[in-house]
Amino acid sequence: AQSVTQLDSHVSVSEGTPVLLRCNYSSSYSPSLFWYVQHPNKGLQLLLKYTSAATLVKGINGFEAEFKKSETSFHLTKPSAHMSDAAEYFCVVRALGSSYKLIFGSGTRLLVRP
Amino acid sequence: SQTIHQWPATLVQPVGSPLSLECTVEGTSNPNLYWYRQAAGRGLQLLFYSVGIGQISSEVPQNLSASRPQDRQFILSSKKLLLSDSGFYLCAWSPRGTSGSYEQYFGPGTRLTVT
Numbered sequence: 275a276q277s278v279t280q281l282d283s284h285v286s287v288s289e290g291t292p293v294l295l296r297c298n299y300s301s302s303y304s305p306s307l308f309w310y311v312q313h314p315n316k317g318l319q320l321l322l323k324y325t326s327a328a329t330l331v332k333g334i335n336g337f338e339a340e341f342k343k344s345e346t347s348f349h350l351t352k353p354s355a356h357m358s359d360a361a362e363y364f365c366v367v368r369a370l371g372s373s374y375k376l377i378f379g380s381g382t383r384l385l386v387r388p
Numbered sequence: 389s390q391t392i393h394q395w396p397a398t399l400v401q402p403v404g405s406p407l408s409l410e411c412t413v414e415g416t417s418n419p420n421l422y423w424y425r426q427a428a429g430r431g432l433q434l435l436f437y438s439v440g441i442g443q444i445s446s447e448v449p450q451n452l453s454a455s456r457p458q459d460r461q462f463i464l465s466s467k468k469l470l471l472s473d474s475g476f477y478l479c480a481w482s483p484r485g486t487s488g489s490y491e492q493y494f495g496p497g498t499r500l501t502v503t
Contacts, residue, residue, distance in 0.1 A: 310494075
């Protein structure tokens with residue numbers, strides 16, 4: 275069965291420093307992968323998506339992620355954290371053979387210190 | 389551009405009372421529609437999805453039901469709420485018939501507290 279594992283439940287960075295949120299997936303083929311962000315009491319917003327085109331995917335708000343098949347990873351990065359980046363981040367994979375079902379990671383809460 | 393609305397934003401209901409949450413999508417036609425629940429400190433659980441008017445699939449057996457009376461309207465209901473129904477309910481949509489792109493777009497959510 276497919277799954278995604280977010281390796282850190284909490285990540286804390288200082289404002290202006292780089293952000294790295296780690297995600298590993300399990301899949302026997304090239305998956306569709308996504309990163310979503312959720313601010314408190316808000317819906318989920320799509321940050322970026324990978325669908326087997328370029329392995330380095332650029333998203334909104336300065337975030338990007340790199341698909342590494344050899345490492346089965348899809349880590350999310352940002353060069354410089356902003357206070358407004360503090361939120362919960364979800365790594366998501368499309369379920370094999372499904373056009374509708376998404377499998378969500380458990381989430382990583384990003385804290386940004388001033 | 390497409391937008392998705394949910395209402396109410398917050399709701400406090402007693403145990404045993406009925407529930408109706410509404411979701412509407414603007415700016416697209418024939419979307420796939422979804423209801424998720426997010427319990428406190430937990431991930432997202434897919435409750436229902438719909439590929440067309442009157443077509444509802446349930447992912448988990450529960451105290452809830454869903455209906456799609458119009459193309460861009462999705463309703464989540466319950467006849468009698470349980471304490472365990474408390475949570476954050478999210479509606480989402482995705483384009484129908486996309487090739488290679490399966491992302492879903494989420495609404496702002498409804499916070500339901502059952503007392």
